[in-house]
Amino acid sequence: MTTALKNDLFLRACRGVRTERPPIWIMRQAGRYMPEYQAIRKNTTFLGLCKTPDLAARATLLPIDILGVDAAILFSDILVPVEAMGLDLMFSEHKGPSFPNPVRTRADVDGLEVPDPVSKTGFVAEAIREVNRRLASRVPLIGFAGAPFTLATYMVEGEITKDFSRVKRMMFSEPETLHALLEKATDTVIRYLSMQAEAGVHAYQIFDTWAGSLSSFHYRSFALPYVRKIVQAMRGYGLPSILYVNGSCALLEDMKEAGADVVSVDWRLSLSVARKRLSESTGIQGNLDPVSLLGTPSVLKDEVGRILKEMEGRPGFIFNLGHGILPETPVSMARYLVRLVQDGLSAPQPVE
């Protein structure tokens, strides 16, 4: 399948092969910043979009057609399989996702199921097949799932708060309840990602977005073992894997132990430091500050130039943002970013 791709730069970089230039894709590359996305989203809810294969496929393709990125990532949300575990899920434009009946007790955990992915979330597999048909092997398709700790954070907090005090309070008072929840989330994610692999994704990313709220000590107990279990369970599919944590500076060496092919780092950690701390056998993805896309083209060019220089000659590098693209990003700036990485720093600037 890989060999048939017209552009396999991304997959080669994931496998640590030296590439003629770094591949680029953008976290949340199909999103609110694009008028074409807004047009698709207008007639349905956010979850409706995720659950309608035709619409999810259309959203997935937008950044391929409009920006020309080197990989597609399935349009979906990490909480889709959590809803399938039996937890009511709501999305609001301002507050983001929330669970009106959060998980707070052992009984709440015991009440959750490990859902059959095909019967509960088969629309995801259908969307993957539909995307691959429309991509016609132009670029690879990335599947994804949330990591157990991050999913548990949403489930316990109910909605994201700045201190994560509910999930961490559980960690400090009822660790066995949290472990039970993490076990169920892990089993759910393994089955969910297996379905994605069987439907035809070429690689997958695990988002452990909120694990950056943990010390290394707690990461090694409440996050790492579960991610490692997922990576091991998925090994049979032979797909490259990427592990992302927001604010991962204190966790970099621990993350590596999860066994993913690529570690994705946010903008805080300089890539020149990251490449020293990770051996060349581990790929690195990152790490432009998403806010730099709200600045001037010439500052963006400097920022991209700095990152390219930090990673010069380093195999296994995938250019990306350090966190999701912001809704207020001008599309012209996203397109300019892609040109800077693909065509070089002399790519023509958009008009300011």
Added chain:
Amino acid sequence: MTTALKNDLFLRACRGVRTERPPIWIMRQAGRYMPEYQAIRKNTTFLGLCKTPDLAARATLLPIDILGVDAAILFSDILVPVEAMGLDLMFSEHKGPSFPNPVRTRADVDGLEVPDPVSKTGFVAEAIREVNRRLASRVPLIGFAGAPFTLATYMVEGEITKDFSRVKRMMFSEPETLHALLEKATDTVIRYLSMQAEAGVHAYQIFDTWAGSLSSFHYRSFALPYVRKIVQAMRGYGLPSILYVNGSCALLEDMKEAGADVVSVDWRLSLSVARKRLSESTGIQGNLDPVSLLGTPSVLKDEVGRILKEMEGRPGFIFNLGHGILPETPVSMARYLVRLVQDGLSAPQPVE
């Protein structure tokens, strides 16, 4: 003055002297978690409390009398001198501080003044003198100020958002406007801290809470030079200084260059790593996860034990939290924490 203190453990630790045990104080140690604080706060606003020397002094003393910590920190807020720069400031119970007329343009910056601290914020000096009278040399008193980047973040954002996209957009599009704002904030902080020094604080902490949203590259341009300027300007007073950043893992070596005597780190970065990255000439303060005070006493004991072990034999260590104490913290747990550090891990546990 120092020699007259009955308990000078904190000041000795700041100066890198080996102490018989680590001193402990708690960020936000006078706060909403204490019923005695709520009683003082009940009859006034938050800013009213800051601006009434008698009440501010009473709040400052509470954790000395109730918890027995080794240092007092003036009850105030980092935004007090910002209001004096000419920016309307509001506090709400739920959303925290906000500036209804945030700083967005060069003209906004030019409209701000560098206030005379005595005529505009003389109540702070009065509170310091009042605290020292009531402390009667039992423990040292810490003064404080926000760092320029963190103050600018509040001023530009208007209220704290999760991406800091407004202040960073200014950084990526109008860096000279941000530098002009940072210059004014720096001059304001130097005059404000000088007033505190002259009123009798024994040490001071600079809170650069939000600088952890910056990469090392941008920290070195937009945060570090201003903090360094403050530390240099304050040198004549001979007071120990502490620099705090939340999420500082990627910035530790840069922070050291600010020249403060002590670097205060949050809970994410293991202190065993921090002590390797900082030479013994730099003091270390931290770094218990505030949420651990919401767990069980036995887990808290384990957490404290781990930190004490990581710093065993390391001079210049001050025990603290990695971030401010949470409003939902039981006072019994805060008191138990102080006992664990002062009396050892066999201190009697509170009843669960």
